[in-house]
Amino acid sequence: MRKIALALPPLRRLVESRDAALADRALLEQSLREMRAEMARQAASDQAVLMQAMSTDGDARIERTLTMMRAEYTVLPRFGFHQPLDYDQDSLPPHFDPPVILPGESLPLPAPADRFGYPADDALYLHMGGLDAAVVRAAIARHLGAPRDLALLDFGCSSGRVLRHFEVEHQAQGWRPHGVDIQARPIEWLRLHFPQHYMVTTGTVQPHLPFEDNSLDVIYGFSVFTHIKYLWDMWLLELRRVLKPGGLLVQTIHTENAWAFYHRNRDAAWVKQAHAARMTESPTMDVDWFHHGDIAVSQAFWKADVARRNWGRYLEVLELLPPQHEMSFQDVMVCRKPLR
Numbered sequence: 001m002r003k004i005a006l007a008l009p010p011l012r013r014l015v016e017s018r019d020a021a022l023a024d025r026a027l028l029e030q031s032l033r034e035m036r037a038e039m040a041r042q043a044a045s046d047q048a049v050l051m052q053a054m055s056t057d058g059d060a061r062i063e064r065t066l067t068m069m070r071a072e073y074t075v076l077p078r079f080g081f082h083q084p085l086d087y088d089q090d091s092l093p094p095h096f097d098p099p100v101i102l103p104g105e106s107l108p109l110p111a112p113a114d115r116f117g118y119p120a121d122d123a124l125y126l127h128m129g130g131l132d133a134a135v136v137r138a139a140i141a142r143h144l145g146a147p148r149d150l151a152l153l154d155f156g157c158s159s160g161r162v163l164r165h166f167e168v169e170h171q172a173q174g175w176r177p178h179g180v181d182i183q184a185r186p187i188e189w190l191r192l193h194f195p196q197h198y199m200v201t202t203g204t205v206q207p208h209l210p211f212e213d214n215s216l217d218v219i220y221g222f223s224v225f226t227h228i229k230y231l232w233d234m235w236l237l238e239l240r241r242v243l244k245p246g247g248l249l250v251q252t253i254h255t256e257n258a259w260a261f262y263h264r265n266r267d268a269a270w271v272k273q274a275h276a277a278r279m280t281e282s283p284t285m286d287v288d289w290f291h292h293g294d295i296a297v298s299q300a301f302w303k304a305d306v307a308r309r310n311w312g313r314y315l316e317v318l319e320l321l322p323p324q325h326e327m328s329f330q331d332v333m334v335c336r337k338p339l340r
């Protein structure tokens with residue numbers, strides 16, 4: 001009897017640990033089933049992309065699609081669209097079309113292929129970049145006066161469409177231009193074609209910037225937070241970290257205005273291809289915030305008052321301006337890093 005009594009607690013523990021192991025196993029099997037389903041969904045969608053490439057184009061397109069897929073499965077994090085230099089080509093260094101040299105322009109323009117979606121027409125490309133630069137200049141004048149020696153970062157600078165316009169201030173007032181982009185190719189283009197005083201660097205989709213604490217006076221970005229679906233809050237904190245106390249953050253975002261713009265253009269092919277049916281069906285933004293799209297074309301929307309509230313948690317919101325010129329449909333968020 002005493003022997004049985006002695007054996008009972010270890011037996012109970014054995015039974016308990018067996019039950020726990022069985023429960024763990026059930027959980028593991030469930031996660032495995034979910035992982036397999038997710039992988040099957042992903043494979044089906046990749047296969048569809050490949051089939052489309054095969055049905056519409058020749059070997060070059062198929063090879064390019066395959067290279068991109070290989071990159072997505074190997075080097076690319078599954079969220080974000082960081083594109084290393086060998087993302088879509090095997091040979092390095094990359095080939096760039098010759099830049100465009102225009103009389104009166106102190107910096108070369110990227111060839112149309114290196115403008116990453118912005119106008120191929122030189123005059124329009126310059127005009128549009130100039131309008132955006134003017135938005136930043138005006139915010140600086142309103143909130144910082146006429147500073148000299150200002151350290152300026154273009155967050156998501158691409159091949160310098162906006163940054164180039166601050167060459168004037170560099171020459172006249174000693175402004176120090178910085179640029180960061182998660183795509184390596186435009187950064188390499190800038191390294192090859194812009195002067196040494198442009199501190200340009202390839203970034204990461206994880207919220208990290210290669211700058212010291214409290215080191216920048218102004219950070220601006222056009223059409224960047226409009227694509228940041230994930231970790232936007234950590235990005236705001238990272239931007240805040242590198243801003244000097246009192247420094248300015250100027251970023252365009254999608255609000256009800258952009259939603260209405262897309263709805264007005266809902267029949268255009270470029271809207272149909274890249275935007276959720278929900279947006280094109282509803283004339284007004286009927287949710288507080290909305291994210292959609294795959295990693296390459298993700299879109300992020302906020303209702304204006306929700307953006308103010310959410311951004312205001314991390315930075316002091318100074319103003320949220322409606323689209324500032326005829327070529328923009330994005331609102332402009334202007335924030336300041338608090339002094340303390």
Ligand SMILES: C[S@@+](CC[C@H](N)C(=O)[O-])C[C@H]1O[C@@H](n2cnc3c(N)ncnc32)[C@H](O)[C@@H]1O
Pocket residue numbers: 118155156157158161162180181182183203204205221222223224227228
């Ligand atoms: C629509 S483009 C706009 C480019 C540029 N701002 C302009 O207005 O010409 C968006 C850019 O933001 C970059 N980007 C997106 N997320 C980023 C991030 N977390 N850090 C740096 N760049 C980012 C993309 O690689 C892309 O070049």
